[in-house]
Structures are given as structure tokens and as C-alpha cells.
Amino acid sequence: MAVAHRAGVVVGLLLLFFLDGSRARIHKLTLKNETRFFVHLNTFGFYANGTLDVNLRSLRLPLQLVNYSGYPVGFSLSRSRVSGVLSYTAEETETCPLTLTKTTNNEPLILFLINISSPSVNVRVLGDQDSILTSRPKASVHIKERGQRSSREAPAEIPAKPAEPAKDDVKTSDKTADEAKTKTNVEPVDETKKEKTVENTLTEFQLASTKQLALALDKVNDTYTFNFHLLLGLLAEGLYNFNFYYCQNMVPGIDLPYSFTLEVTEKNPGGFLSAAEIPLSRLYIGMAGVFFTAAMVWVYTLMKHRYSVFKIHWLMTALAFTKSTSLVFHSINYHFINTEGHPIEGWAVMYYITHLLKGALLFITLALIGTGWAFVKYILSDKEKKIFMIVIPLQCLANVAYIIIESTEEGSSEYPLWKEILFLVDLICCGAILFPVVWSIRHLQEASSTDGKAAMNLEKLKLFRHYYVMIVCYIYFTRIIAILLKVTMPFQWQWCYEFLVEVSTLIFFVLTGYKFRPASNNPYLQLPQDEEDEEMDEIVTESGALEGISKVKKTSNGRERQKEATL
Numbered sequence: 430m431a432v433a434h435r436a437g438v439v440v441g442l443l444l445l446f447f448l449d450g451s452r453a454r455i456h457k458l459t460l461k462n463e464t465r466f467f468v469h470l471n472t473f474g475f476y477a478n479g480t481l482d483v484n485l486r487s488l489r490l491p492l493q494l495v496n497y498s499g500y501p502v503g504f505s506l507s508r509s510r511v512s513g514v515l516s517y518t519a520e521e522t523e524t525c526p527l528t529l530t531k532t533t534n535n536e537p538l539i540l541f542l543i544n545i546s547s548p549s550v551n552v553r554v555l556g557d558q559d560s561i562l563t564s565r566p567k568a569s570v571h572i573k574e575r576g577q578r579s580s581r582e583a584p585a586e587i588p589a590k591p592a593e594p595a596k597d598d599v600k601t602s603d604k605t606a607d608e609a610k611t612k613t614n615v616e617p618v619d620e621t622k623k624e625k626t627v628e629n630t631l632t633e634f635q636l637a638s639t640k641q642l643a644l645a646l647d648k649v650n651d652t653y654t655f656n657f658h659l660l661l662g663l664l665a666e667g668l669y670n671f672n673f674y675y676c677q678n679m680v681p682g683i684d685l686p687y688s689f690t691l692e693v694t695e696k697n698p699g700g701f702l703s704a705a706e707i708p709l710s711r712l713y714i715g716m717a718g719v720f721f722t723a724a725m726v727w728v729y730t731l732m733k734h735r736y737s738v739f740k741i742h743w744l745m746t747a748l749a750f751t752k753s754t755s756l757v758f759h760s761i762n763y764h765f766i767n768t769e770g771h772p773i774e775g776w777a778v779m780y781y782i783t784h785l786l787k788g789a790l791l792f793i794t795l796a797l798i799g800t801g802w803a804f805v806k807y808i809l810s811d812k813e814k815k816i817f818m819i820v821i822p823l824q825c826l827a828n829v830a831y832i833i834i835e836s837t838e839e840g841s842s843e844y845p846l847w848k849e850i851l852f853l854v855d856l857i858c859c860g861a862i863l864f865p866v867v868w869s870i871r872h873l874q875e876a877s878s879t880d881g882k883a884a885m886n887l888e889k890l891k892l893f894r895h896y897y898v899m900i901v902c903y904i905y906f907t908r909i910i911a912i913l914l915k916v917t918m919p920f921q922w923q924w925c926y927e928f929l930v931e932v933s934t935l936i937f938f939v940l941t942g943y944k945f946r947p948a949s950n951n952p953y954l955q956l957p958q959d960e961e962d963e964e965m966d967e968i969v970t971e972s973g974a975l976e977g978i979s980k981v982k983k984t985s986n987g988r989e990r991q992k993e994a995t996l
Contacts, residue, residue: 457838475668484692485655486690498774502675505539506669507537508665525674526814527542539554543646550645550655553640557665563659566644701767701896706924717756730942735947748794788824790828798941801893816865833847903937
């Protein structure tokens with residue numbers, strides 16, 4: 430436990446240096462020399478009037494970019510039917526999604542195709558849409574529509590090149606108002622006026638009627654930039670995936686590197702949290718109160734039956750309080766993400782430390798109960814010690830992987846790797862803690878038919894089997910069934926997955942505590958010990974568990990004698 434505590438402190442200190450993007454909804458991603466043809470940037474659930482702001486600060490493409498029409502480059506914003514599953518990937522997985530011309534069931538899909546030869550960003554709008562896209566149109570399109578400016582365009586357009594002052598622009602006091610207005614189109618503009626004018630050239634496009642449009646793509650040295658703002662309508666609300674595609678790298682044997690820096694800000698009317706995450710802050714603080722109440726009831730039980738308390742009972746107490754504290758910090762973390770768009774480093778570090786300790790304590794406690802430690806025996810076998818040497822480091826690794834995933838952008842190269850590591854390590858830990866229980870069950874099955882104490886061993890066997898079933902049900906529900914329920918729920922109800930996990934954890938804690946409660950009428954603690962284990966006999970007698978209980982032993986000649994167990 431001390432090792433786990435020190436590991437948590439070290440991880441917490443390290444997080445102070447790279448926690449800026451942890452679970453943030455204001456994303457900044459930088460990829461250098463990337464070769465993936467597909468980069469999943471983010472998943473977010475939008476309600477009506479939610480907004481998405483994307484600013485491509487720099488995009489650097491290789492000089493070998495050829496056959497642009499066949500291998501486009503760009504972004505896609507697609508609505509998902511379920512978490513992480515794209516709505517339009519049903520037919521051909523080998524086809525570049527940027528070349529799609531229709532979607533299944535008219536699901537909303539917006540494609541941003543980067544054309545470096547124009548240069549421009551060609552936007553293709555598919556499916557049923559009622560969103561509003563705000564951006565700066567391509568210069569040629571802007572010039573053609575000078576007579577039909579939108580309400581957000583500037584009264585006068587910025588020329589492609591700064592115009593030279595006209596010779597007639599002299600200080601003349603008798604100029605007419607119309608001439609003065611015309612002259613302002615060619616006067617030099619200072620930086621402040623230029624910024625305001627550029628901002629005013631933004632145009633709103635109603636995507637319900639606009640299916641094709643061209644946005645401005647600026648070139649700075651050898652990099653390209655553009656940005657847009659999207660306001661989602663009632664018809665378009667849902668869970669969206671924002672992806673980047675470099676389709677030329679889909680061709681076998683071609684790995685052309687590219688680099689870009691991207692800023693993405695997602696927001697719902699109530700804050701920066703996704704639709705499924707908005708209730709989580711209240712959920713976690715509520716469950717923290719429930720776990721704290723359960724922990725206090727458990728402490729009361731221990732004090733009431735203090736003569737029957739073992740060390741592992743206090744370990745279970747520490748687990749309950751650590752779980753409650755972890756949920757409190759988790760709730761605070763989500764609160765600041767919702768209000769600020771990013772977590773506050775101090776609160777996030779406290780959450781990760783308590784989360785790490787909770788995970789370590791949970792698996793240690795389950796494994797110790799499964800071996801019968803403290804209840805039946807105080808010594809672990811060599812095989813059981815090896816299990817602990819495997820489970821504890823793996824559980825620390827799983828928690829570190831979880832922390833790294835939380836502090837890493839989804840589009841980074843490391844994110845998929847650590848996600849796979851976390852999934853694999855978690856499965857190994859869940860499987861490993863079942864081994865001590867299985868070994869105990871096998872030992873009791875063999876002993877019940879060989880040592881003449883079938884009744885006692887069968888009672889133990891029943892208890893271990895019940896505990897084994899409890900652990901298996903808990904693991905399967907939280908790792909498999911709850912996830913299946915999550916991907917079948919509507920996007921705004923996916924917070925129920927977290928609710929089901931927390932409730933199942935609470936039920937498991939309560940059942941475990943009830944089964945192994947320190948009470949004189951607990952059948953587990955009344956199980957008779959092996960007659961040759963005199964040390965264990967003395968320990969159990971001192972603990973008060975066998976107070977007033979008679980134990981019958983058989984002598985070598987078959988006669989029975991009764992030994993009164995007293996304190």
C-alpha cells in the first residue's frame with residue numbers, strides 16, 4: 430500500500446507539468462511528420478445552439494502531393510448513431526470518406542476539402558441540415574458577390590493588393606460627401622481598422638439551402654490556414670465525430686508525412702461539457718455522499734463488533750473512504766471543465782491520486798478476501814504472493830495509463846496506444862484476482878473428499894463460490910454489459926453508463942461488507958479451524974470470534990473429548 434501511495438504522489442507531481450489538456454473542451458493538437466491517413470480528432474455531443482469553432486493555424490503538406498482530385502485532404506464532421514461509430518461507414522471501408530456524395534438515412538455530414546491549387550476549402554454539405562456555418566468566403570466568390578453582401582460583410586471590401594493612393598486625394602475642403610465616401614475605398618488602412626474589416630467579412634451560410642461553397646484558404650510561407658464557426662440547429666443535434674483525412678496515404682506503400690496545428694473549441698448552451706457529460710458532476714457528488722454514508726455505517730459496525738474485527742476490515746474501510754473522496758474530486762474536475770473549458774490542475778491532480786489509490790486498494794482487498802487472509806489464515810502461499818506481485822504493479826500501470834489517456838488529445842499518436850494498454854491491463858488484472866478464489870475452491874473440493882471433514886469444507890466451498898460469482902458478475906457488468914448499454918443509448922443518455930457502473934460498484938461493496946461483516950453470527954467467521962493449526966486456534970480465540978463456542982476433537986483411539994474455548 431505504501432508503494433501505491435508513493436506511486437500516486439509521483440504521478441501527481443508529474444501531472445503538474447503536462448495536465449493542461451486533460452479532459453479539456455478547448456483542444457489544441459499539434460502533429461509533426463504524421464503519416465496516418467485518418468486522425469480522429471474528437472467526439473462531442475451537441476445540443477441545439479451548440480457551437481463548434483475550428484482554427485487550422487498551420488497545415489504543411491508534402492511536395493509530392495499529386496492527383497489531388499483522386500486523393501483529397503481535409504476534415505469531416507459526421508454525426509454518429511452510437512458512441513464512436515460513424516453513421517456513414519457502412520458500405521465500403523476502403524473508400525476515402527471525403528469522396529462521399531450521399532449519406533445513409535440523410536445523416537448530417539459536412540466535408541471540408543482542402544484544395545491547395547486554388548487555394549480554397551471546398552465545403553460539401555450532405556444530409557439533412559439546419560446549422561449555420563460562419564467563415565470567410567474564397568476571394569473570387571467574394572468579388573463576384575460584391576453587390577449582394579450579407580449583413581455581416583464590411584461596407585467596403587479589402588482589395589487583393591493594397592491600392593495606391595489616387596492623385597486627386599488632396600486635402601480639398603469642397604469635396605462632396607459621395608466623393609469622400611469613394612475615396613475611403615483606396616485610403617491606406619491602419620492595423621486596427623484592418624482587423625475590424627477582416628472580421629466583418631465573415632459570412633453566414635444557411636446549410637439547409639447551401640450544399641456547396643468555397644472558403645478562403647490563406648497561405649503563409651509554406652503553410653495553409655483557415656477557420657470556421659458552426660452553430661448547430663435543432664435538426665442537427667447529436668453526437669459528432671470530427672476527423673482529419675489524408676487519403677493519399679491510403680494507397681499501400683505511400684506514407685507521405687504532413688504536419689498541422691489545430692485549435693478546436695466545443696460548447697453547449699450550458700457550458701463546455703458534451704451532452705452526455707453535463708449530468709456527471711451532480712452524479713459523482715451524489716454518489717460520493719452515498720459511498721461516504723456507507724463507509725460511516727461500516728465504521729459503526731466495526732466499532733459495535735470490535736472484538737471480531739480483523740485487519741482486512743480496516744482495509745475495506747480505507748477503500749470505501751478513498752472511493753468517496755475520489756468521486757468528490759471527480760465531480761469538482763467536471764465542474765471546472767464545464768465552466769472554464771479545461772480542468773484546474775490542482776483539483777485534477779488530487780482526483781488522479783485518489784483514483785490511483787482507489788484502484789490499487791480495490792484489487793488488493795478483493796485478492797486478500799479471495800485467499801481467505803485474516804479470516805481463515807494469516808499466511809499467503811507462494812502462488813498467492815506471486816499473484817499480488819503481478820496484480821499490484823499492473824493495477825498501478827493501468828491507472829497511469831488512464832491518467833495519460835485523460836491528459837492526451839484523442840488525435841495524438843500516443844492516444845490509441847495507451848487506450849489499448851489500459852484495456853489489456855485491466856482485463857489481466859480482473860482475470861488475475863480470480864485465481865486465488867479458484868485455487869481456494871479447488872483446494873476445498875479436494876479436501877472435502879480426503880480429510881474426513883466434508884461438512885466443514887463444503888460450507889467453506891459454498892462461501893467461496895458465492896464470492897467468486899459476485900466478483901465475476903461485477904467484472905462482467907462494469908466491463909462488458911454496461912458498455913453495450915452505453916453504445917445503444919441515445920447520445921444525451923450515455924451518462925447512464927457511469928451511473929450503472931457506480932451503482933453496481935456500490936452494490937458490490939455493500940454485499941461484500943455484509944458477507945464478511947465482523948459479527949458474532951457471521952457464518953464465515955464461525956468456521957472451525959484446522960485442529961493442527963494451534964497458532965490459528967489461539968488467534969481466533971483471542972479475537973472473540975469463538976467466545977462461548979465448544980469445539981469437538983477426535984482422539985487417536987476414536988473417543989471424543991470436548992474442549993471449552995475461553996478468552
